Amino acid sequence: MTAQARTRPGPAPTTASYIYGIVPAGVRAPRGESPVGDGNHRLATIRHGMIAALTSPVDLSVPIGTPDDLIAHQRVLDAVARRAPVLPMRFGAVLAEPGAVRQELLAGHHDEFAAALDQMAGTVQYVVAGRYDQDVVLTEVLRESDQAQALAAAIRGQDELATRDLRIQLGELVNAAIASKRDADTAAFASAVEPLCVAIAVRAPSHEQDAVHLALLVDRAHKEKLGRLVDQTAATWGDRVRLRLLGPMAPYDFATTAPPG
Amino acid sequence: MTAVQTSSSPMTDRPSSSSLADVIDTILDKGLVIDAYVRVSLVGIEVLTIDARIVIASVDTYLRFAEAVNRLDLSDQGQGLPELIGGMQQSGAKQKTKGALDAAGDKLAEVTGGRREQRSRRSSGRAEAGDEERGRR
Numbered sequence: 001m002t003a004q005a006r007t008r009p010g011p012a013p014t015t016a017s018y019i020y021g022i023v024p025a026g027v028r029a030p031r032g033e034s035p036v037g038d039g040n041h042r043l044a045t046i047r048h049g050m051i052a053a054l055t056s057p058v059d060l061s062v063p064i065g066t067p068d069d070l071i072a073h074q075r076v077l078d079a080v081a082r083r084a085p086v087l088p089m090r091f092g093a094v095l096a097e098p099g100a101v102r103q104e105l106l107a108g109h110h111d112e113f114a115a116a117l118d119q120m121a122g123t124v125q126y127v128v129a130g131r132y133d134q135d136v137v138l139t140e141v142l143r144e145s146d147q148a149q150a151l152a153a154a155i156r157g158q159d160e161l162a163t164r165d166l167r168i169q170l171g172e173l174v175n176a177a178i179a180s181k182r183d184a185d186t187a188a189f190a191s192a193v194e195p196l197c198v199a200i201a202v203r204a205p206s207h208e209q210d211a212v213h214l215a216l217l218v219d220r221a222h223k224e225k226l227g228r229l230v231d232q233t234a235a236t237w238g239d240r241v242r243l244r245l246l247g248p249m250a251p252y253d254f255a256t257t258a259p260p261g
Numbered sequence: 262m263t264a265v266q267t268s269s270s271p272m273t274d275r276p277s278s279s280s281l282a283d284v285i286d287t288i289l290d291k292g293l294v295i296d297a298y299v300r301v302s303l304v305g306i307e308v309l310t311i312d313a314r315i316v317i318a319s320v321d322t323y324l325r326f327a328e329a330v331n332r333l334d335l336s337d338q339g340q341g342l343p344e345l346i347g348g349m350q351q352s353g354a355k356q357k358t359k360g361a362l363d364a365a366g367d368k369l370a371e372v373t374g375g376r377r378e379q380r381s382r383r384s385s386g387r388a389e390a391g392d393e394e395r396g397r398r
Contacts, residue, residue: 016304019295058306065309067281074284091288092308093295100302109298127287138330152330160328170330171323206286206314208322227273234272244274246283252291 017046017101018058019093020076021086021250022113025052030079036069037062043076046098048106050114054080055101058094065092074249081250085120087113088250116255123198123217125254126247128189128230130211132178136240137209141177148173175208185241186212193229196222201253211241215253223248282314289313 018036020043029043035056045052054076058064073091080086095101106113142148151170155163182205189212190200196218203213218226227245234243279287290313296303 016306021292060304060306063307063309065311070284070288070311071279071281074279074288078279088288088292090290090292090294092306093293094304094306095295095299096302096304100299104299104302105295127283129283134329135333138326138333142330142333148330151327152333155327155331164324167327167331168320168323171326172318174326174330175318175322203286205316206282208316208318208326210316227275231272242274243272244276246276246279249279249287250292252287255293256291 013097014060015041015057016060017053017055017095017098018064019089019095019101019105020054020056020073021080021088021255022106022117023052023054023080023084023086024114024117025050027052027054027080027084027086029054030076033076033079034068034072035076036072037064046101046106048102049110051106051110051117053101053106054086055098064094077250077252078248081124082248085117085123086250087116087120087255088252120251120255122220123251124220124223124248125251126216126218126226126245127203127249127253128193128212128214128216128243128245130185130189130213130237130241130243131207132181132209132211132241133239134209137178137181137211138174140181140240141174145173145177148177178209182211186214189233190214192233193226196226196229199254203253211237212243217251217254220248285311285314 020036023045025047027045029045033043035041035043035058037056037058041057041059043054043056045054070091077086077088095105142152148170151166151173154166155170160167186202190202193214193216194200197216198219199217201215201217203215205213216226230243230245234241237243276283289311
């Protein structure tokens with residue numbers, strides 16, 4: 001607020017600086033990607049010393065956070081991540097104006113960001129997301145649990161309301177069984193890809209039938225190897241799990257440096 | 262339906278761009294938090310609220326799972342299971358497990374039309390069969 005008053009006396013500003021992330025100085029803003037907010041604005045970098053912020057002007061009068069905005073944020077960062085290290089910001093970072101980006105964000109944390117970018121150099125993030133095929137995993141759960149079989153038998157063909165308690169019991173059991181399968185499959189998958197990874201972050205499941213949800217920080221040189229390894233695992237799982245490999249992307253799950261205090 | 266995607270198609274999906282759901286999982290609660298670095302020149306802008314997706318198991322989840330189990334076609338299960346097991350275990354185990362499943366099928370039929378005492382007795386009988394199955398692994 002004080003910075004605003006100092007730099008912009010007079011009418012309230014109508015635009016501000018949206019921040020996507022921090023890159024090494026010299027990295028250019030990607031071309032052909034739409035910015036967050038109004039498409040009329042352009043992506044640009046603001047440099048200071050050895051680092052730069054990837055930004056675009058954003059209109060203050062229009063709320064941000066539409067599906068297009070969210071996708072734009074990630075697309076801009078991923079486009080940069082394909083060729084350079086980048087520290088992604090969480091969605092929604094907005095500063096008053098370019099001078100504030102340079103002064104408070106970049107100058108204020110120059111060495112810290114530069115060191116983090118050094119650490120990320122040569123790596124890129126992938127996400128592996130696998131979801132159990134419902135019929136296959138339920139069949140598995142039933143086969144492995146006599147209690148589940150008994151409950152399934154008890155509700156079959158019965159009135160839904162009359163068997164509500166049994167259904168809740170069965171569902172709870174199934175949910176717990178899937179959760180323990182998820183833990184086991186996640187651990188197995190993580191140890192299979194570990195040799196190729198600089199770091200691994202286990203993501204919280206985003207769906208109750210998630211089999212595996214991992215973020216992998218991988219050496220760029222290992223792209224092909226990772227792909228083959230993921231395919232091999234997918235092959236052993238067969239129809240049991242539908243596996244997706246997302247990336248390369250910016251290291252969202254690994255850029256978590258916070259300043260002291 | 263599940264059989265179609267087995268051999269010829271690539272094992273892993275590699276979407277060329279992230280779906281909105283994937284984006285939400287990735288950018289809303291991860292990455293650097295601007296407030297940790299900047300105080301003075303932060304600008305309040307209205308951000309439409311979208312919550313990161315968190316799975317919280319609830320009664321609804323349980324009822325959904327139960328209904329999915331209820332809809333599992335038993336005859337389908339009879340055919341699908343040996344296939345599945347064939348891929349994961351030695352062939353020797355195949356016959357026996359199939360047998361156990363058939364027995365389970367019989368019991369299901371009985372229990373559906375039967376009484377409660379019968380079910381509890383039957384299910385303890387299944388526990389033995391289950392132990393046997395686990396013991397083989």
